[in-house]
Amino acid sequence: MLAVLAAVTPAVPSFTPVTPAAANPATDPQTPPPGTLRVVLLSDDGTAAGPDVLVAPGGGPGDQDARLAAVVRDLEADRPRWVWHDTTRWYPRLLAAGVRVERCHDLRLARRILRASAWTARSAWAAQEPGPWDALEPLLPDAVPATPAPDALFDIDVPRDVPAELDPVAELRAQLDVLATASGEPGASARLRLLVAAESAGALVAAEIRHAGLPWDAAVHDAILTDALGPRPRLGVRPARLEALAVRIRDALDAPDLNPDSAPHLLRALGYAGVPVTSTRQWELESVDHPVVAPLLEYKKLYRLYTANGWSWLDAWVHDGRFRPDYVVGGVVTGRWATSGGGALQLPHGVRRAVVADPGWVLVVADAAQLEPRVLAGLAHDERMARAGRGGDLYQGMVDAGAVATRDEAKIGVLGAMYGGTTGQSAVLRPRLAAAYPDAVALVDAAARTGEAGDVVTTRLGRTSPRPGDEWQASQSGAFDESATAADESRARTTTRAWGRFTRNFVVQGTAAEWALCWLATLRGRLHALAPADAAGAAPAPFGRTPHLVYFLHDEVVVHAPAALADDVAAVLRESAAEAGRLLFGAFGVDFPVTVATVESYADAK
Missing domain, CATH: 1.10.150 (DNA polymerase; domain 1)
Known part of the structure; x- marks a missing residue:
């Protein structure tokens, strides 16, 4: 069954109302109030499968979200594939209410794939001029509050930034038609269906990772920075270690006013000092015999730590013992993920000591060997x-x-x-x-x-x-x-x-990105199927007692798991990798081994 989440349309043929007590649908059952959310139940081919369910606005802050979560929780028992405009607009609201869904169809992500695929290029739908659906962008996570603001008004609680003319039911039916007629390679339709499903599952994973968060010890991070840079400086002042290196660089170049943070100024000073380089790249500096090289390379390394993962980063990105990455699914043209902030895809080894499991829990880290x-x-x-x-x-x-x-x-x-x-x-x-x-x-x-x-x-x-x-x-x-x-x-x-x-x-x-998506999708389901642990972790519901993904980097994942389930999680990681290979390549015998380490700190995994 498909369950399409949408804003209500002007004409609703039939529905099962879910409303606050103050709104009695019996007086006019065919005229739902403005801002009503609609769940359209369809069969897998897009035909009607049941009466619509309406979730009316009204009540206090977050009231409609709570009722929507209740509807989704009830319907989830039938294992529907939830269909929505965009996972970033709907799923964080459900997670905030403690509701996890098994699967979804993300119309925005699916459209991007199907409109560009060579296997659907002959369809009239793929050849259409770009429209509002093509202009839809993911909602940045910092615009999605983890919990409703206390003074928020949900009188018209349609997800933000979704144009009213976007009809998800019509879009779903168009996508299903295009998928059914895909051609150009043997099994083109089935392969594209798998890609759309895997991409949509990736969107669920990304939202869940942000919701659960990567366990992060701010005190350990502060100690790392203090050890490398010196005590935290006041705003606008370099850390002591960086300032000492800057003095050495100025002395070596005889440039007392040099700002080593300015690449053009630094290159000019290097030229005036007779250092034969055209850039400040490490390999080029290392080829030069000059007193400035050692302090300059050290300065560059520490400056990178200070600017990318320093105290400002810690203040902005780590809250309540968690770093919550902002992943952008399919953010790279090849299908790899990107980030919209926080640098989740570039966590240096120097700060990974701050990634520490909750008491009674462990981090199970796995990476695929020689994936490409x-x-x-x-x-x-x-x-x-x-x-x-x-x-x-x-x-x-x-x-x-x-x-x-x-x-x-x-x-x-x-x-x-x-x-x-x-x-x-x-x-x-x-x-x-x-x-x-x-x-x-x-x-x-x-x-x-x-x-x-x-x-x-x-x-x-x-x-x-x-x-x-x-x-x-x-x-x-x-x-x-x-x-x-x-x-x-x-x-x-x-x-x-x-x-x-x-x-x-x-x-x-x-x-390789498709293999990783299949790995994530399979892993996500198998982790959830493991028995809940007795020990509760600090992750918010629905992940407080079950192993869950907390980090992803192309061919590497980190699972936060109760210590008692570590061996089960390791087995699931390997089984899911093998299953991803079978999903992509069938019976062709190519192995996808993964290296698994169970640790308390991410830094100990390698």
Whole structure:
């Protein structure tokens, strides 16, 4: 069953009212009050499956949210797939009321996939001009209060920023029609359905991670900063350690007024001092023999800590013992996640000591070993490459098979093939890799040629790359102009090769992101199925007694779990990884092993 959450439409044929006592629907059952929320019950094909359920506004702050949560909780017993405009607008409200849903269909995320997929491009719906649905953006988490404000008025409690003309029932039916007619690859419709389901499940995971929060000890974090930078300074003053390094840098460059935080000023001072660098990148500074190098590199490292995860970050992002990441599902064109704040995808190892499990609980940390090479083997159905990764280290397996001499050579060769390395050791190893694993190398080479021709490539489940932009088009046109110069032709070749490298990696990175989504979706369900623990943690309901995801980074997850369930969680992590591989590649035998560590502090996982 599908249960569509929406604002009420002017005409409602039938409904089961859920209203405050002051509003008696018996007087006019066909005229619900303004601001009523509507649950439309549909069958899986989009046809009517039951009377609508209306949740009327009125009452005190948060009253309608409480009634909506009650309706959702009751209907959840029938395992519906909840359908809504956008998970960021609906699910945080339910979580705040302690309600978890098993599955959903996120219309905004699904539309982005289906409108761009090569497998739906022939449909009239996909060819339509962009409209209000395409303009819908996720609601930033800082605009969604964790609990209703005490003085909030919910008289008209339709989710914010959703234009009234967006009809989720009509949009769902259009998407179901497009999914049913997808073509271009064997099983295109089923693959796209899996992608839409996995992407929607990812949106649930992202909302739940933010709701539960990553356990964070602010006192440990403050101690880390104090040890590295000195005591917390007053506003506008550098920490003592940074100021001492700044003095050393000024002395070494004979630049008493230098502000080392300004890259242009720093580069000028380096030039005046005769330091032959064109940037302040670490590799370039390390190639220079000059007294400024050591303090400058140390300053850069500490400045990064101070600005990215210093006291201001701690004040802004850690509350009630939790860091709540702002994930943006599908925020990168390949399908990888991004963040809208807080730097969740760049937590440095130096601050991970502050990530500490609740008393009686542990962190179970898992990461997928060599994910992208294994995905490449599955995409290409390269049996020899898949065999190299069975039962252990894929790179060492390539060495054992005689494809290359050392593990480092295997890694360099595979990464070069996936990312388009054409110089140095990558170029030397390429012929050997192509001879040993011809199917894998042929797949990424074909993807590169497609991109160089200005065409699109598609992941295993149907996410499609964008077409090259104006710069690519201009460079190609300029190269064929009668007045084209050698420089124009060179620029065209450069942009052509660059786009080929993008599409070469898109198919692998995008499919790896799909594997990760399937891992998260499977893991989320299996964790919830574990028996609740006796010991309660500090995470808000509905996660106070059950293992739950608290962090995700491309191919790594962190689960916060009662200590007594740690072994069960580890088993679920491995089983879910294997299931994700089967969902993507069926019976083709490519292994997806994960390394699992059970720790009290995230810093101890690696």
